[in-house]
Amino acid sequence: MKIKVFTLILCVVFSFGFTQTDEKALKDIYKTSLTNGKSYDWLEHLSNAIGGRLSGSKNAELAVQYTKAELEKLGLDKVWLQPVMVPKWERGEKEMAYIESSGSITKVNICALGGSIATGEDGIKAQVIEVKDFKELEGLGKAKVKGKIVFYNRPMQADLISTFDAYGGCVNQRYAGAMEASKYGATGVIVRSMNLRDDDYPHTGSMSYGDLLVSQRIPSAAISTNDANLLSDALKQDTNLQFYFKQSCKQFEDVQSYNVIGEITGSEFPDEYIIVGGHLDSWDLGDGAHDDGAGVVQSMDVLRLLKESGIIPKRSLRVVLFMNEENGLRGATEYARVAKEKNENHIFALESDAGGFTPRGFSFATNDTNFNQILGWKALFKPYLIHYFEKGGSGADVGPLKSETNVLAGLRPDSQRYFDHHHAANDTFEHVNKRELELGAATMTSLVYLFDKYGVNPVPNSNKIKD
Amino acid sequence: MKIKVFTLILCVVFSFGFTQTDEKALKDIYKTSLTNGKSYDWLEHLSNAIGGRLSGSKNAELAVQYTKAELEKLGLDKVWLQPVMVPKWERGEKEMAYIESSGSITKVNICALGGSIATGEDGIKAQVIEVKDFKELEGLGKAKVKGKIVFYNRPMQADLISTFDAYGGCVNQRYAGAMEASKYGATGVIVRSMNLRDDDYPHTGSMSYGDLLVSQRIPSAAISTNDANLLSDALKQDTNLQFYFKQSCKQFEDVQSYNVIGEITGSEFPDEYIIVGGHLDSWDLGDGAHDDGAGVVQSMDVLRLLKESGIIPKRSLRVVLFMNEENGLRGATEYARVAKEKNENHIFALESDAGGFTPRGFSFATNDTNFNQILGWKALFKPYLIHYFEKGGSGADVGPLKSETNVLAGLRPDSQRYFDHHHAANDTFEHVNKRELELGAATMTSLVYLFDKYGVNPVPNSNKIKD
Numbered sequence: 001m002k003i004k005v006f007t008l009i010l011c012v013v014f015s016f017g018f019t020q021t022d023e024k025a026l027k028d029i030y031k032t033s034l035t036n037g038k039s040y041d042w043l044e045h046l047s048n049a050i051g052g053r054l055s056g057s058k059n060a061e062l063a064v065q066y067t068k069a070e071l072e073k074l075g076l077d078k079v080w081l082q083p084v085m086v087p088k089w090e091r092g093e094k095e096m097a098y099i100e101s102s103g104s105i106t107k108v109n110i111c112a113l114g115g116s117i118a119t120g121e122d123g124i125k126a127q128v129i130e131v132k133d134f135k136e137l138e139g140l141g142k143a144k145v146k147g148k149i150v151f152y153n154r155p156m157q158a159d160l161i162s163t164f165d166a167y168g169g170c171v172n173q174r175y176a177g178a179m180e181a182s183k184y185g186a187t188g189v190i191v192r193s194m195n196l197r198d199d200d201y202p203h204t205g206s207m208s209y210g211d212l213l214v215s216q217r218i219p220s221a222a223i224s225t226n227d228a229n230l231l232s233d234a235l236k237q238d239t240n241l242q243f244y245f246k247q248s249c250k251q252f253e254d255v256q257s258y259n260v261i262g263e264i265t266g267s268e269f270p271d272e273y274i275i276v277g278g279h280l281d282s283w284d285l286g287d288g289a290h291d292d293g294a295g296v297v298q299s300m301d302v303l304r305l306l307k308e309s310g311i312i313p314k315r316s317l318r319v320v321l322f323m324n325e326e327n328g329l330r331g332a333t334e335y336a337r338v339a340k341e342k343n344e345n346h347i348f349a350l351e352s353d354a355g356g357f358t359p360r361g362f363s364f365a366t367n368d369t370n371f372n373q374i375l376g377w378k379a380l381f382k383p384y385l386i387h388y389f390e391k392g393g394s395g396a397d398v399g400p401l402k403s404e405t406n407v408l409a410g411l412r413p414d415s416q417r418y419f420d421h422h423h424a425a426n427d428t429f430e431h432v433n434k435r436e437l438e439l440g441a442a443t444m445t446s447l448v449y450l451f452d453k454y455g456v457n458p459v460p461n462s463n464k465i466k467d
Numbered sequence: 468m469k470i471k472v473f474t475l476i477l478c479v480v481f482s483f484g485f486t487q488t489d490e491k492a493l494k495d496i497y498k499t500s501l502t503n504g505k506s507y508d509w510l511e512h513l514s515n516a517i518g519g520r521l522s523g524s525k526n527a528e529l530a531v532q533y534t535k536a537e538l539e540k541l542g543l544d545k546v547w548l549q550p551v552m553v554p555k556w557e558r559g560e561k562e563m564a565y566i567e568s569s570g571s572i573t574k575v576n577i578c579a580l581g582g583s584i585a586t587g588e589d590g591i592k593a594q595v596i597e598v599k600d601f602k603e604l605e606g607l608g609k610a611k612v613k614g615k616i617v618f619y620n621r622p623m624q625a626d627l628i629s630t631f632d633a634y635g636g637c638v639n640q641r642y643a644g645a646m647e648a649s650k651y652g653a654t655g656v657i658v659r660s661m662n663l664r665d666d667d668y669p670h671t672g673s674m675s676y677g678d679l680l681v682s683q684r685i686p687s688a689a690i691s692t693n694d695a696n697l698l699s700d701a702l703k704q705d706t707n708l709q710f711y712f713k714q715s716c717k718q719f720e721d722v723q724s725y726n727v728i729g730e731i732t733g734s735e736f737p738d739e740y741i742i743v744g745g746h747l748d749s750w751d752l753g754d755g756a757h758d759d760g761a762g763v764v765q766s767m768d769v770l771r772l773l774k775e776s777g778i779i780p781k782r783s784l785r786v787v788l789f790m791n792e793e794n795g796l797r798g799a800t801e802y803a804r805v806a807k808e809k810n811e812n813h814i815f816a817l818e819s820d821a822g823g824f825t826p827r828g829f830s831f832a833t834n835d836t837n838f839n840q841i842l843g844w845k846a847l848f849k850p851y852l853i854h855y856f857e858k859g860g861s862g863a864d865v866g867p868l869k870s871e872t873n874v875l876a877g878l879r880p881d882s883q884r885y886f887d888h889h890h891a892a893n894d895t896f897e898h899v900n901k902r903e904l905e906l907g908a909a910t911m912t913s914l915v916y917l918f919d920k921y922g923v924n925p926v927p928n929s930n931k932i933k934d
Contacts, residue, residue: 031626159498161851196902358881384628387854414825416902435663435883
């Protein structure tokens, strides 16, 4: 047996930055969440009694009122609405699309992308040019693209372990596909849904026309993965096939909406703020249970679980339910603007916006000193199978709060099933597992407990990470 | 800020027992499984075309034939059936049960436990005595139990992070409930389903009468968690309520069945055997997709993925699809008996029998020397978010192969959703996620690859674990 073994002797300084009291606190938090959590009940209401909560919609307004009322029941020190103007876009009638080839018609499943213009009453019918990316589109140029529908069909990369990485490698087709195709005179855009599974659900999501003139804007829609495969196969048989689609979506004037905020004022350091949040708005096709009803109810339960566990926060803890993450980020922008105006010191901001699945850990955006402190807490989480503590991004809503000295973080649940549901009609309550949701809430609460107790180092990078 | 910090300086010897070739091999294995895996297709057939595969049933026989034929297509060195006699128990007609109180009837969802006797044509109607455990039953004694139906209603403990631990804390009610209740003259047994979720599915599973005389045997059934709660509440209102249930299940003579085995004979050490397996039989209510269709197809794909990745095993690799794990363990017992008879040196045996969910790692039953070697491989798995390498149990089917020097292991997927489906009518194909299943297959294949390459230490405990 020839084994090539690298033997390395390391002297490691482990700083266990926690006590037995902390071990007990986490145990209580997890137990309370799993036996007496509220997150699942709240999610049931948000998903089933209210439903999809697109910014500016009646449902978004109902969600604001409902979550405010629920936070008021918790006996927090303050609950309030923070006004913010949000965009309002409506899907209108259900979209319709088909492939026409050799005189036969095959219906396919599409949905308008958020922010797209309509096709007009008659819809659009044109030949299709399939591309994998913008470079291929550029190579084809106006000669081959003008008057056609551009079909972006680059699939998510299945061999990436994080499905978010796979999403990141594709989403420019959806966001900027129309903007790019318009340059070459395309008449419309069809984008393969951001979904790793082959199924019949089209997945919406935001798109932008950038600084295109109104006259240059073209309609764009997502097509289900099954139908993207179908269309691609059909094009191999008949490059001249015609594709028809019709959508009647519309952009309205901005409307008044709100972030919903609840606070427990700190007993020792009331001027240091810790926030935990998710976004209250969702896309309109499903009921937004995973994206981001889960993050909303978990964040609400963080403050409640701390109270239930008898923990009196030293710092000011806020739950912030952001409005308009999906198509504008207006709520997050406004929250950060007001925080800056009031000179509020946000030492830690945690977002849950990656679905209500079994939590695996967190991604931290912070300096090395803080990250080193955080690594000292990792062992505390081992009994709960929380193992992922990595530097990286945090969340779209907490992002604007970044400073040199603070910590931003995002909960990282298991990502494998997320894009089966993301922005689609099957992002619904029955696809959220109660225990998985509650474990996420407990994991977030535990981290908030630690930041509340120990704070963060006010001096950036005073101490390099030991490894 | 007062932080109580324990600082500990440790000198640790890390032995990285792998090479860059191994890193590359794992990358290939995961990529192949996620982009060109066969496990999901096989599972679709086992679940939807065949269905539930209770030992001795026609479906179990079909599953034997199907998996043998599929293994034969893989170009292994040998594929064969290993004969084994298995018990045959049939559920018969769908069970029926109701609560009768104050003249009103409320139907409830029950299912006979595997191995139970029938109630007879007329069913059983009796008063109910609810207990949490055998001690409480003993305390009540014959005076309070005789002639009644014993209702075991101890729920799974929700605050345990591993749902298998919660199952372990309850399953004696199901397995031995009738045996115990019979001692006090009970007329039948109703057991709360082993399910952490409140829903309407009764969960079956094996039960035993031990050495009770035939005349002392009483029928036992599981009741759904919702209806267990309903019954318990009803008993608080009316301790004299009547419970009726009828089941027509029957035990037959043992019948001929088989383990299905495929082998790639080792190129260097053909007399050292590595096996990977799951159990081909399942309960009859669902289609056994998670328990244990997933383990079967993952195990089949282990050998295929190694072949696809161009790896030529040094040791003899076998996939073993065990028959009759659920109600007898006859296949596992026979496989181990034959292995012993032939003096086959099984150095490593891996089982997947905990559902087709996202893999988290493995539990290893082995000596310290081997475990230390295994820990040296752990870092290889980090990119795949595999973090759980612990000593513990392995799997029911590989258990009989235990020796002083070998390694037994069980794949440990995320356990949160497992008991929502376990042994119930909703253990079906649509509840298995393709990527989660494929990640499990890749994780198993990676570990088999490492054991094949490096073997195990033939001397037990020659080297203590360093920590």
